Amino acid sequence: MAKDKQESREATQPVGDAAGLPRSDTTAALLRELVAHLRQNRNLLREEWVVRIVEARLLTAMTREEIFAEATSVYDSYVEALETGTFEALQAYARNLSERIIPRGVETHEVVGIVLLLRDVLARSLFAKYQADFEKLNRILDAYEPAANRIANTVAVGFVQERERVIRQQQEAIRELSTPVLQVRERLLILPIIGVIDPQRARQLTEQLLRGIRTNRAKVVVIDITGVAAMDATVANHLVQTVEASRLLGATVIVTGLSPEIAQTLVTIGVDLGKMNTVGDLQGGIEQAERLLGYKVGPLG
Amino acid sequence: MQVPILKQGPFLIATIQAALTDADLEQLRSALLERVVRFRSLGVIVDVTAMDVMDSYASRILLQISHMIRLRGTETVIVGIQPEVAFAMVQLGLTLEDVPTALDLEEGLAHLQQKFATGSGAPGP
Numbered sequence: 428m429a430k431d432k433q434e435s436r437e438a439t440q441p442v443g444d445a446a447g448l449p450r451s452d453t454t455a456a457l458l459r460e461l462v463a464h465l466r467q468n469r470n471l472l473r474e475e476w477v478v479r480i481v482e483a484r485l486l487t488a489m490t491r492e493e494i495f496a497e498a499t500s501v502y503d504s505y506v507e508a509l510e511t512g513t514f515e516a517l518q519a520y521a522r523n524l525s526e527r528i529i530p531r532g533v534e535t536h537e538v539v540g541i542v543l544l545l546r547d548v549l550a551r552s553l554f555a556k557y558q559a560d561f562e563k564l565n566r567i568l569d570a571y572e573p574a575a576n577r578i579a580n581t582v583a584v585g586f587v588q589e590r591e592r593v594i595r596q597q598q599e600a601i602r603e604l605s606t607p608v609l610q611v612r613e614r615l616l617i618l619p620i621i622g623v624i625d626p627q628r629a630r631q632l633t634e635q636l637l638r639g640i641r642t643n644r645a646k647v648v649v650i651d652i653t654g655v656a657a658m659d660a661t662v663a664n665h666l667v668q669t670v671e672a673s674r675l676l677g678a679t680v681i682v683t684g685l686s687p688e689i690a691q692t693l694v695t696i697g698v699d700l701g702k703m704n705t706v707g708d709l710q711g712g713i714e715q716a717e718r719l720l721g722y723k724v725g726p727l728g
Numbered sequence: 729m730q731v732p733i734l735k736q737g738p739f740l741i742a743t744i745q746a747a748l749t750d751a752d753l754e755q756l757r758s759a760l761l762e763r764v765v766r767f768r769s770l771g772v773i774v775d776v777t778a779m780d781v782m783d784s785y786a787s788r789i790l791l792q793i794s795h796m797i798r799l800r801g802t803e804t805v806i807v808g809i810q811p812e813v814a815f816a817m818v819q820l821g822l823t824l825e826d827v828p829t830a831l832d833l834e835e836g837l838a839h840l841q842q843k844f845a846t847g848s849g850a851p852g853p
Contacts, residue, residue, distance in 0.1 A: 637811030644831055668818040675814040675823070677807070677830035 457570040461553070462510040468552060473502050476541075476548045485540045488531045497524065498541075501582075505545060509574050514581050521585030529586075529593055538586045542579045549575070606632050608639035614646040615716050616678075617709075621654030629665040636669060640678045647716040648673055651709045653684030663698040670703055679719060680704060683712035731756045733763055738770040739840055741833070745778050753789040760793055764802050771840035772797055775833055777808030787822040794827040803828065803843065807836035 465472065477498050480486060486494050500520065508517045525538070553571065557564035606628075609617045618636055640648065650666075652658075658666075670680040682705045685693075693700060706712040717724055729752055734741045740763055742756060760772060774790065776782070794804040807830045809817070817823070830836040 633815055634811070637814060641811055641831070644835075646831075646835075668815070671823045672811075672814040672818040675806075675809045675817060675829050676811065677835055 454570045457567050458509060458512075458574065461567060461571055462506055464552075464556060465506045465509070465549065469502065469506075472548055472552055473498055476502070476545050479544050479548060480541050483540060483544065485537045485544075486528075486533060487537075488533055489528070500524075501541075501545070505578055508578050508581075509571075512574070514577065517578060518581055518585055521582040522589055525586045525589035529590055535583070535587060535590070539579070539583045542582045546575045546579060602628060602631065606635060608635055608643075610643050610645070611713070612717070612720070612722070614644060614720060615713075616640065616643055616645040616648045617651065617713075618648060619651045619654065619709075624655060624658070624662045624665075626661060626665070629662055629669075633665070633669045633672065637672060637676060640673060640676050645678050647679050647681065647719050649681045649683055649709065649712040649716055651684045651712065652682065652689070653686070653709065655689065656686070658689045658692060660696050660698060663693055663696075663700075667698070667700065667703065681706055681712045681715055683707065683709050731759070733759060735763070735767055735769075736837075738844065739837065740764065740767065740769045740772045741775065742772070743775040743778075743833075747779065747781065748786065750785055753786055757789055757793050757796070761796055761800075764797055764800055769802055770844050771802060772804045773833065773836040773840070774804065774806050775808045775836075776806060776813075777810070777832065780810060780813060782809070782813050782817050782822065784820060784822055787817060787824060791824060791827060794824075803840065805830050805836040805839055808832050 473495075477491070477495050480494055480498070481491065486497075489497070501524070504517045504520045508514055528538075550568070550571070553564065553567055557567060601622075606618065606620060609619075611617050616636075616639055618632070618639075620632065624632070636648065636650075639645065650669075666682070670682070673680045680703070682703055684707075685705060704715075706715055714724075729746060729748065731742050731744055731748070731752065734743070740760065742760060744756075748756070760774075763769065764772060772793075774793065776790075779786070790806055794806075797804045805828045806824060809829065828839060830839050
């Protein structure tokens with residue numbers, strides 16, 4: 428263990444110093460030898476890797492040719508990262524790769540899987556090469572394993588980060604699409620809520636509604652939550668607050684479309700909806716709103 | 729700063745122009761009560777459009793004004809609460825329960841007129 432530490436410290440020193448050391452097989456030298464070996468057997472190892480990717484049924488969304496092309500680039504960046512000890516190029520490539528393959532439905536386990544496969548393939552070839560000299564094999568692996576693990580880590584993290592970026596982008600897009608405030612009559616607004624309400628969206632909803640009440644001079648607002656599947660205590664309380672804030676602006680709120688499940692949840696968790704004006708469905712809500720506004724709607728004649 | 733109180737027919741209108749100190753608020757409370765008695769007003773409108781902060785004390789005074797004036801059989805309407813102020817108030821639990829509210833002065837007047845046009849004892853034009 429102590430020897431290992433000493434070796435890696437030597438490796439961080441400039442090359443000139445390392446060359447002056449009595450032992451020629453420092454980590455850097457071992458890595459150089461390793462890289463030369465990987466360059467020499469590039470075609471063979473790459474082939475074997477692709478075969479094992481296909482066998483393991485990874486990257487099923489891509490054709491064999493595509494896998495081969497990507498494998499070549501990954502292999503070369505991999506060897507380069509081993510050689511130079513810098514991971515920026517590999518990181519950039521991993522991000523670029525993720526950007527291309529995420530829309531095609533490639534999963535995290537596949538990306539991690541192929542990098543681990545490459546590590547295994549290369550380790551096997553090292554076993555094959557140095558099987559006669561166990562001492563040397565050990566030292567080569569000591570140099571190879573930390574670097575290989577770091578590469579695997581870099582690629583996996585790059586992929587996950589890219590994925591998270593895509594998810595964030597989509598969340599943003601959904602948020603922008605959501606929750607129109609619609610005027611259906613003079614002084615009557617409808618706010619249909621569809622989908623999951625998280626605290627951030629709830630807050631945005633309230634802001635939009637309050638602003639809508641002011642600009643449209645609304646007297647009655649119907650909030651329709653038919654499209655909301657579930658509601659927790661936080662969101663329910665936020666809804667109550669929205670109703671109260673609307674009242675402070677002089678508007679009456681009618682909540683419609685509470686599903687049986689939500690009704691049960693709200694009563695079970697004990698949210699006080701006593702102050703809320705609730706009607707079964709949107710139609711009933713609009714009818715009541717019209718009554719409040721003094722409209723009389725019926726068939727002609 | 730004193731809050732001007734205008735007499736508009738059977739109603740009183742108090743328009744808050746700027747942020748008020750606690751003393752100003754108390755002064756407003758007594759001045760409004762005194763006028764309601766003096767003019768035998770039917771309704772009072774407190775316009776808070778210019779207030780961009782409503783703390784618990786201010787909201788308690790508004791509540792007290794409403795309750796005290798109700799003892800004279802007179803209704804108080806709070807008008808012009810800003811959307812951001814409204815939501816901040818609700819989050820602090822200041823909901824001005826059972827005090828009528830309206831969007832702006834016009835709405836508040838309409839509310840009072842509607843209420844007292846049908847009620848008995850409203851003075852004729």
